[in-house]
Amino acid sequence: xxxxxxxxxxxxxxxHAWLAEExxxxxxxVELSIAQxxxxxxxxxxxxxxxxxxxxxxxxxxxxxxxxxxxxxAIFLIRAYRTTLPRFGASRPVDxxxxxxxxxxxxxxxxxxxxxxxxxxxxxxxxxxxxxxxAEGAVPQAATRDAGTGPVxxxxxxxxxxxxxxxxxxxxxxxxxxxREPLEFPADRALRLQALARADEGFTLGLAYSTQRxxxxxxxxxxxxxxxxxxxxxxxxxxGFAIEIGxxxxxxxxxxxxxxxxxxxxxxxxxxxGLVFGQTERKAISMALVDxxxxxxxxGEDDQGAPAQDIEFVLxxxxxxxxxxxxxxxxxxxxxxxxxxxxxxxxxxxxAGASQLQEAAE
Amino acid sequence: MKDTSSEDTPRKAWMxxxxxxxxxxxxxxxxxxxxxPAFTWLRxxxxxxxxxxxxxxxxxxxxxxxxxxxxxxxxxxxxGEVGHAYIQGRRKADAEMAALVDALMQxxxxxxxxxxxxxxxxxxxxxARATRAxxxxxxxxxxxxxxxxxx
Numbered sequence: 079x080x081x082x083x084x085x086x087x088x089x090x091x092x093x094h095a096w097l098a099e100e101x102x103x104x105x106x107x108v109e110l111s112i113a114q115x116x117x118x119x120x121x122x123x124x125x126x127x128x129x130x131x132x133x134x135x136x137x138x139x140x141x142x143x144x145x146x147x148x149x150x151x152a153i154f155l156i157r158a159y160r161t162t163l164p165r166f167g168a169s170r171p172v173d174x175x176x177x178x179x180x181x182x183x184x185x186x187x188x189x190x191x192x193x194x195x196x197x198x199x200x201x202x203x204x205x206x207x208x209x210x211x212x213a214e215g216a217v218p219q220a221a222t223r224d225a226g227t228g229p230v231x232x233x234x235x236x237x238x239x240x241x242x243x244x245x246x247x248x249x250x251x252x253x254x255x256x257x258r259e260p261l262e263f264p265a266d267r268a269l270r271l272q273a274l275a276r277a278d279e280g281f282t283l284g285l286a287y288s289t290q291r292x293x294x295x296x297x298x299x300x301x302x303x304x305x306x307x308x309x310x311x312x313x314x315x316x317x318g319f320a321i322e323i324g325x326x327x328x329x330x331x332x333x334x335x336x337x338x339x340x341x342x343x344x345x346x347x348x349x350x351x352g353l354v355f356g357q358t359e360r361k362a363i364s365m366a367l368v369d370x371x372x373x374x375x376x377x378g379e380d381d382q383g384a385p386a387q388d389i390e391f392v393l394x395x396x397x398x399x400x401x402x403x404x405x406x407x408x409x410x411x412x413x414x415x416x417x418x419x420x421x422x423x424x425x426x427x428x429x430a431g432a433s434q435l436q437e438a439a440e
Numbered sequence: 441m442k443d444t445s446s447e448d449t450p451r452k453a454w455m456x457x458x459x460x461x462x463x464x465x466x467x468x469x470x471x472x473x474x475x476x477p478a479f480t481w482l483r484x485x486x487x488x489x490x491x492x493x494x495x496x497x498x499x500x501x502x503x504x505x506x507x508x509x510x511x512x513x514x515x516x517x518x519x520g521e522v523g524h525a526y527i528q529g530r531r532k533a534d535a536e537m538a539a540l541v542d543a544l545m546q547x548x549x550x551x552x553x554x555x556x557x558x559x560x561x562x563x564x565x566x567x568a569r570a571t572r573a574x575x576x577x578x579x580x581x582x583x584x585x586x587x588x589x590x591x
Contacts, residue, residue, distance in 0.1 A: 133508035134529060164488040166510055171493045171502045178569060180576050188583060196579040222574035232498055246497030253503045267496055268503035275505050312490055314526060319448045322456035323490060323510055324528025351497045355506055
């Protein structure tokens with residue numbers, strides 16, 4: 079039975095007004111602008127774009143401000159906004175081989191064509207709080223050096239030339255889209271990659287870590303990690319040709335994994351793939367490890383019963399908006415549900431009490 | 441299907457350039473040198489999204505990575521040329537400007553527009569790209585061999 083009740087309008091209105099005031103904080107402190115968030119909290123903006131599944135730094139910055147820095151709430155706002163947009167079409171697959179790399183490293187080859195480019199990384203910092211940042215001050219200018227021209231080749235290409243790594247031949251089947259069709263199982267790799275690209279970073283990290291600790295162990299090396307910008311090209315029907323409609327920053331991680339070989343494949347390296355909007359390195363590496371773990375069946379590996387191998391478990395729980403929606407709904411009024419539970423417990427206790435009395439009498 | 445890659449290369453190039461221009465930059469360059477012509481909307485500026493696709497393992501089967509915001513519009517000049525714009529972000533004014541330049545590039549004004557708008561824009565964007573590439577290059581690791589263990 080569903081019983082509707084009314085009430086609380088004024089309380090809700092007042093709660094929202096207070097929320098607005100708390101969001102602003104002490105009015106003596108200067109207010110944050112969207113541009114400040116976009117420029118100075120760029121990695122938070124990137125996470126909101128990636129998991130909100132909508133590339134728009136200004137919108138992500140606005141969402142972070144509105145959500146008071148609660149990134150999952152911000153992602154929720156972006157997902158809700160996304161559903162209001164008419165879809166103009168789909169891009170051609172982006173060419174990450176043509177990326178203008180800010181960062182490009184390989185853990186498998188020291189001397190690789192294009193070199194190890196560290197980029198603006200936290201790696202090798204001492205993780206000591208820098209109290210200079212608490213004071214205003216000019217930042218030193220980044221050094222520059224003559225850059226080679228032309229794109230940097232992918233590491234997998236070199237291994238591929240020797241046939242030591244599985245090939246990823248281009249096919250052009252239109253990919254499934256979980257924003258249009260409900261997620262169904264079995265989910266092919268294209269669908270899994272879409273789900274992982276927008277999956278919660280913490281969940282993906284935890285699963286990836288579990289594979290490193292031995293649950294679906296597949297010993298990954300980071301063959302390559304690159305961060306940089308790529309143009310996005312789309313076919314424009316009214317023009318009859320494709321144009322670049324913009325440029326986005328992506329983080330790509332390709333892992334190289336041991337593979338003993340199978341009945342049909344010789345021993346070789348296999349690959350896991352991570353690609354995420356923005357500079358989102360932890361997420362991209364995690365995605366590649368989880369992608370590889372979920373490929374066990376296709377590669378003829380054993381089902382070790384590990385969580386990361388369970389495609390349905392991973393995909394059904396990786397989306398933080400679905401998860402938080404269901405989790406947080408239990409704090410909303412369940413008065414009637416609870417009333418019936420209460421009645422049931424009282425009834426059971428009455429029955430238990432009655433039977434005890436009867437036993438005592440006998 | 442007609443082979444558009446050859447005949448539309450210049451238009452494809454300027455439309456791609458206009459789409460990637462920083463906010464307000466095309467209008468600043470244009471308004472400094474040109475008066476805005478009259479036009480009528482074929483499609484007023486509209487904000488929507490494009491699903492960005494990528495390939496598994498960079499080269500394999502395509503998958504949907506996520507969407508990006510896009511603004512599009514189309515207009516006609518009084519002389520009949522049609523201009524289109526599809527540009528990243530939610531930027532109606534920039535989309536209008538891009539479509540106007542696209543239309544005007546099909547008129548006798550093309551050469552002057554190239555000199556006053558497209559070429560300077562391209563040079564600025566190339567300079568920004570080169571600066572970033574030079575900063576990246578400065579973080580390239582130069583390995584050198586320390587003393588090897590053997591005697």
